[in-house]
Amino acid sequence: MTELAIIAAISIFTAGLTVAIGSIGPALGEGRAAAAAIAAIAQQPDAAPTLSRTLFVSLAMIESTAIYCFVVAMIIIFANPFWDAMQAAAGV
Amino acid sequence: MTELAIIAAISIFTAGLTVAIGSIGPALGEGRAAAAAIAAIAQQPDAAPTLSRTLFVSLAMIESTAIYCFVVAMIIIFANPFWDAMQAAAGV
Amino acid sequence: MTELAIIAAISIFTAGLTVAIGSIGPALGEGRAAAAAIAAIAQQPDAAPTLSRTLFVSLAMIESTAIYCFVVAMIIIFANPFWDAMQAAAGV
Amino acid sequence: MTELAIIAAISIFTAGLTVAIGSIGPALGEGRAAAAAIAAIAQQPDAAPTLSRTLFVSLAMIESTAIYCFVVAMIIIFANPFWDAMQAAAGV
Amino acid sequence: MTELAIIAAISIFTAGLTVAIGSIGPALGEGRAAAAAIAAIAQQPDAAPTLSRTLFVSLAMIESTAIYCFVVAMIIIFANPFWDAMQAAAGV
Amino acid sequence: MTELAIIAAISIFTAGLTVAIGSIGPALGEGRAAAAAIAAIAQQPDAAPTLSRTLFVSLAMIESTAIYCFVVAMIIIFANPFWDAMQAAAGV
Amino acid sequence: MTELAIIAAISIFTAGLTVAIGSIGPALGEGRAAAAAIAAIAQQPDAAPTLSRTLFVSLAMIESTAIYCFVVAMIIIFANPFWDAMQAAAGV
Amino acid sequence: MTELAIIAAISIFTAGLTVAIGSIGPALGEGRAAAAAIAAIAQQPDAAPTLSRTLFVSLAMIESTAIYCFVVAMIIIFANPFWDAMQAAAGV
Amino acid sequence: MTELAIIAAISIFTAGLTVAIGSIGPALGEGRAAAAAIAAIAQQPDAAPTLSRTLFVSLAMIESTAIYCFVVAMIIIFANPFWDAMQAAAGV
Amino acid sequence: MTELAIIAAISIFTAGLTVAIGSIGPALGEGRAAAAAIAAIAQQPDAAPTLSRTLFVSLAMIESTAIYCFVVAMIIIFANPFWDAMQAAAGV
Amino acid sequence: MTELAIIAAISIFTAGLTVAIGSIGPALGEGRAAAAAIAAIAQQPDAAPTLSRTLFVSLAMIESTAIYCFVVAMIIIFANPFWDAMQAAAGV
Amino acid sequence: MTELAIIAAISIFTAGLTVAIGSIGPALGEGRAAAAAIAAIAQQPDAAPTLSRTLFVSLAMIESTAIYCFVVAMIIIFANPFWDAMQAAAGV
């Protein structure tokens, strides 16, 4: 059963690390885009709708990389094929 | 029972590390967006409502990556499927 | 009883590391937001109430990521489910 | 069966790490491109359609590197040829 | 008694590391906020009271993350529940 | 058969790491080029066709380094000569 | 007596590391605040008293994080509860 | 045959790492050159042919360092003299 | 006597590392403050006395963190309580 | 024959690492020089021949450091004196 | 006598590392201060004596942190109390 | 003969690492100098001969540090006194 423990330990550690590291880039990138949008609206209030739309599309695009990480972490915790195979092999 | 100890130790360490690393990016990104919003309001006080709204939407978007980390940490501490499976296997 | 010692050691180390690393991002982010707010008030003293309000909302948002870390550290020290389970298993 | 455990552990760890590291560059790059586009639209609202089109093509190009990472992570989790060969060899 | 030594060693090391790492972010953030406040007072001496008040609230907010670290370090040194449990278990 | 496991483990880890690290540089470089192109189009809308063409050639050139990484990762996963030689030697 | 040696070695190492790392942030932060104050006095000599007062309050605030580190280092060297407990246990 | 496995493992790992690390510098350098060229064309559209020519020569020069890495990775995977010598020595 | 050697080795290493790392922050911080003071005197020669006074107070404040490190290093070399206790215990 | 394997493994790893690390500096340096040249030609089209000549001489000079790395990597792979001596000693 | 060797090895390594790391901060700090002084003299030649005096006091202050390192390194090499105690204990 | 293998392995690894690390600094430094020269020629075409001469002297000076690395790498590969002594001692 030691093998199951290794798989479980690695899965827990990887799931946490994935969302943790995966939050750095998107958070900084979204911060930058949001800062630019806010400065742009202050400079050109008339173009606010266009700017907001561009901002939200960009945020969604950037957020997608964070969501990849979240999805992979969820798969690793709740739908981990290696864990299932191992448990089946161990007859649990 | 050594396996349970390994799972527990990894879970504790990962939960702490996840929220710790996961706070760096969002905090910096939100700081940048907030700084931009404050500077923009000072420059264009009339657009304050639009700017605030854009800021809050952006902060919520950025905060979401920190919340992913918090959620994963909470799952690891309080609803850890690997821990449950291990305890069940150990007959505890 | 060696397992209890490992859990205790990891818990202490993780609790300290979590608040330590978790203070870097929020402190820098809040410093940036505060600096922007102070510069903005100096530039546009009439908008001070709006700026202060925006600043405090932003600081609260940024501080939240530090509080996640503090909460997780407190849970790890004072309400650690793995520690309780281990102590129960050890019959202590 | 220890070999299967090693393969599984490495696969889980690599899948998580790949999307995590692979989110840093694209997120920052897209943040930069989006910030530039937003600033440009504010400066030249008439050119918004051209700017948006250029932005979306660029975002797609940058996102492609994140998608390479996501694809490789998915292959590693769900269509891993080494895992299949190992399982076949182990007669599972 | 080796377990008590491990707990003690980890506690000492963690307490020191926590306040040490926990001083970097707040010190830099406070330095930035203070520099902005001083520059702002020089630029707009009439707004000094408002600026000072904003500065002190911000410094208190930033200092709070350093205080979390100090509190956790003090708990680890003087009110460590794991140490108490271990000593009780060792019959000391 | 332990050798096959080592080869498989290294192959999986390397494939993931290659596309992950290989996405950082191109994503940042493309983000920079795209930001410059967008700013340039806003500044000189008449030159948009020339600018777009130059941008796309540059993006293709930069993307090529990411594609080298993707190609090498695919070779390592699906057409790995060392894996084939090892399997042949192991009589699998 | 090996345990006492481990505690002593960790205590010495941690005490030194704590003040060493704990001097980086405050020194840089104070340098930044002092530079701002000096530039501000040169720009607005009439406001020197207000600026000096703000500077000294800020320096005291920043220095406090360095003092936390120094206090913890002193506690670890001269009033280490773990060392005392260990020596009592060892009958020294 | 353990030796062959070591050679194969190192070859796979090195091939991936080489193109991965080797993509960072060229991608950033090409991004910088392309950004400069695009900004220059927007500023001086008449000089576009000269600028494009200079850009393409520079891109080729920078790409050459990435190609060195790709060539070495291909040699390591498909024409590795050490692997051949080892296989000959092992009588495979 | 091996324990005494470990304590001595750690003490020597820590003393050196403490002053070495402890010199980075203060030196950079003082360099920044001094540069600001020199630029300020060149810009406003009449305020030289006030500027010098502010500079010296700031330098003293920053130097204090370096002095903490030097004091701790000296305590570790010449007044190390752990070394004394260990020597007393060893009957030297 | 284990010695030959060690030499081969180190040679492969070093050859890849050498060209990989050796591509970072030159690529960034050439990117900077090329960017400066392109900006300069846009600013002073009449001096294009002189600027191109200076650029190409500089690029050649910078490329030389990358070529040193490529040459050393090629020597390590195809004309490695240590490998030859080892093979001769092993009677291969 | 192995203990003496450990003490000697650690002493040599620490002495070198201390002056090496201890030269980075002061050298950069002094470079910054000197650059500011030179720029200031060029801008305000009449204030050269005041500027030189301020520069030399600052350089002496910054150099002091490098001298701490040099002093500690010299103590470790030529007046190391732990080495003396160890040699006395070893009866050399 | 294991000793010869160690010497050979270290020599190969060091030779590669030396030219690889040794190419970073010079390439960046030369890139900076070349960029400055190109910008200067564009700004002051009449001074091109003086500028070119200064550039080439500087490039030669900077290149010298890369050449030190290349020379040491060549000595290590082709005229390694330790290798010769070892081979003589081994009677090869």
Add this chain to the structure above:
Amino acid sequence: MTELAIIAAISIFTAGLTVAIGSIGPALGEGRAAAAAIAAIAQQPDAAPTLSRTLFVSLAMIESTAIYCFVVAMIIIFANPFWDAMQAAAGV
């Protein structure tokens, strides 16, 4: 005699590392001071003697930290008290 070898190995490694790391800070600091001096002379040619004098004093001050490193490295190679004591103890 193994002890002598350890001392010798550590001495060689430390001597090289000391001058290597000890060259980074001073070289960058001197480069900065020299760049400032050259720019200052170009801006204010009449003050060249004063500027040169200030530059040379500053360079000497900065160089002193590099010389500390060189002196310590020379002491470690040619006048190493630990090596002498060890050789005397070994009766060589």
Add this chain to the structure above:
Amino acid sequence: MTELAIIAAISIFTAGLTVAIGSIGPALGEGRAAAAAIAAIAQQPDAAPTLSRTLFVSLAMIESTAIYCFVVAMIIIFANPFWDAMQAAAGV
């Protein structure tokens, strides 16, 4: 004879590392000084002789730190006192 091998391996590795790391700082510092000189000559062609003289003195000063590294590397390779002593002791 294993001791000689250790000394030889450390010597080779240290010599390469010393010139490699020792080339980073000087190359960057010289690049900065040269860039400043070239920009200064373009701005003030009449002061070219003074500027060249200052540049060459500065380059020589900066190069000196690289030469320290080269000298130490040459001493380690060709006049290594520890190697000589070891060989004498080994009766070679």
